[in-house]
Amino acid sequence: MVSLMPKFSYDDIVVVSRDADTKYRPGFKAWVVGIFEERSGGYLSSFPDEPIYTIEFEDGDSLEVNESLLIPYQESGS
Amino acid sequence: MATNAGAGTSSVPRSVSWGVKGAAIGAGIGAVGAGVLTGYTGGANTPLIPPEIGAATAAGGFVGSVLGAIIDHIEGSNNPYSGPVETPVVVVDSGGNAIPVAQGERINSSPNGEYQQVVGADGKPTGVRVDKGGHRTHADPKARAPHGHVPGVTDDVGNPHLPLNEPLPR
Numbered sequence: 492m493v494s495l496m497p498k499f500s501y502d503d504i505v506v507v508s509r510d511a512d513t514k515y516r517p518g519f520k521a522w523v524v525g526i527f528e529e530r531s532g533g534y535l536s537s538f539p540d541e542p543i544y545t546i547e548f549e550d551g552d553s554l555e556v557n558e559s560l561l562i563p564y565q566e567s568g569s
Numbered sequence: 570m571a572t573n574a575g576a577g578t579s580s581v582p583r584s585v586s587w588g589v590k591g592a593a594i595g596a597g598i599g600a601v602g603a604g605v606l607t608g609y610t611g612g613a614n615t616p617l618i619p620p621e622i623g624a625a626t627a628a629g630g631f632v633g634s635v636l637g638a639i640i641d642h643i644e645g646s647n648n649p650y651s652g653p654v655e656t657p658v659v660v661v662d663s664g665g666n667a668i669p670v671a672q673g674e675r676i677n678s679s680p681n682g683e684y685q686q687v688v689g690a691d692g693k694p695t696g697v698r699v700d701k702g703g704h705r706t707h708a709d710p711k712a713r714a715p716h717g718h719v720p721g722v723t724d725d726v727g728n729p730h731l732p733l734n735e736p737l738p739r
Binding site for chain 2: 522555
């Protein structure tokens with residue numbers, strides 16, 4: 492059970508940290524389309540114990556990423 | 570997105586409105602009192618027939634007991650907004666946009682229902698998703714508008730942001 496308050500909300504625009512693994516597409520802009528505050532099933536258990544998000548990139552692809560790998564998007568180009 | 574799959578067009582016998590908050594009825598309900606539930610249009614936790622009424626009538630007679638059982642079933646394991654469903658359901662909004670939910674899957678939704686995605690039994694999102702709220706400032710107008718996603722499905726120009734039907738006027 493993840494009980495931490497999510498830092499981001501739906502439709503927030505984020506950027507994947509440049510320190511993230513390449514599978515998370517570091518440096519890319521994305522929108523928050525899913526928030527997991529609770530975990531069920533084995534898939535999410537592989538993530539760190541913090542809120543997990545589904546984010547959608549500009550090309551429509553999406554993936555799950557833990558909160559610490561996301562930073563708020565700045566209009567100037569975060 | 571299985572758009573336009575309204576009641577009666579799905580292999581699953583029950584399809585309902587998710588409205589703003591979201592709602593669903595399990596396919597298995599059809600065998601018991603399906604007609605009673607035709608008008609179910611509330612949110613995930615706001616059935617048209619309140620649970621307390623169902624409980625009271627259940628104590629009073631057979632009809633009530635059936636009603637109570639049906640409501641229990643709705644709010645139990647076959648509501649994809651509450652958890653994995655035991656039998657397949659199709660969630661349909663007032664515009665006829667449908668989200669098929671297979672056995673063991675559930676729907677993860679934003680509080681206002683603007684963003685909903687199907688999550689598999691393993692906890693991994695399947696990629697079937699409704700983004701009614703769109704994505705603000707997105708360069709693609711199709712992505713800014715309400716849209717849906719189905720893995721491997723694009724529109725006629727290869728865009729993965731699939732159009733949704735607008736809600737029917739009341």
